[in-house]
Amino acid sequence: MGGALLFNEFRAVLPLLKEPSFKELLEKEVKENLLLKINAQASRARIANELRNRAGSVDREFWFYFEGLEEKEQRLALYYIILKTYPLLLNFHFEVVLKKWRTLDYHLEKFDLQMRLDEIVSQDATVAGWTDNSRNKIISVFMTMLKDAGFLSRNQLRKPENISSSFWKFFVTAGDLWFLEACFVNKTEREAYL
Template sequence: MNKKNSPYTAAITGGGFLFEETVTLLPLLQAANSEILLNEEKVNNHLLQINAERSRAKAILEIKRRYEAMPAYFWNDFLEMNDSDKVVALFYVILKTYKICFDFHVNVTMKKWNSISRSVKKEDLMMEFNEISAKDEFVDSWSDNTKDRVASAYLTILRKVGMLDRESHLNALVCSNFSYYLAKGVSWFLEACLLQPYEIENIKKTLL
């Protein structure tokens, strides 16, 4: 299986969470001449204030990748959210954009949340990498350094959204608009935010 046939990418290492940067670039992405505006930003650095052009280019590429992974209406809804809900929404976007993050989350983090330890460490992700590599030749071809950087990027994202503390313990996310995701038919995301079944049921009742 080559790269074209694989659903995986290591591109998450190209930027990280990029919350402030996403909010900053959103007007450019939504503009009719977005390609021109993004290229100007890559060269001139008026908005992002990322010193190295190579780093700016990587950040812009990943934010664009995430933007294009979602329907246009989502980003209009995103703009209406408060900042803490936007953070949770960006986490949703990342899970939708990068299959490696989705697999880490479903196969490792959510299972760990339902275990006694309720913690996630890099070694846990490396075990999942072994499982994925056994089925995907492209991921199997990644160097140990690439795998390490991908795992580190995912853990950093969990910390940025408030799901993982300094001791690697997991916490459920807090969000004022979980009903939004239920209304859009993506109840799996509430489980991904580590909500308990009774909490999800209570939110569903508010929609009735």
């Protein structure tokens, strides 16, 4: 598997994602297993559902752009999709990760995210109903996503390196300047892309 970002899985089904009928094509892939190469059909169905959910956060043209990116940029692009798909993870990123970065506190542990989740639990009945196991899992998966996207190494936050200016300009043009901020691009650099 391609980890929490589903990197390998997205790349495997990229030809399908570029088609207008990608949802139906993913259903067919669950049955035929021509691209994903995952043995158990139940696992393929679960992965396909997640791919469908995330892919629904961007338009079809995104995948044509994605195809031409370097691997590290593809990983960041998949992280972008995650932030667009899951409000809780967007909250974690802006309320914990980005705040730590701005205060030059680059050490990130699960406890930092647990503290934020506890705040959310006090305000959100749905999240309050989650089991401790579910809460721990979402935090672990988010930490893995940060590592896979290049934001975290040995519990230390870091800015993704050697990312092309054309990558950042894509998100500015798409009206998602917030993503540059999420990737630790400072205000002066962000303004240069406007």
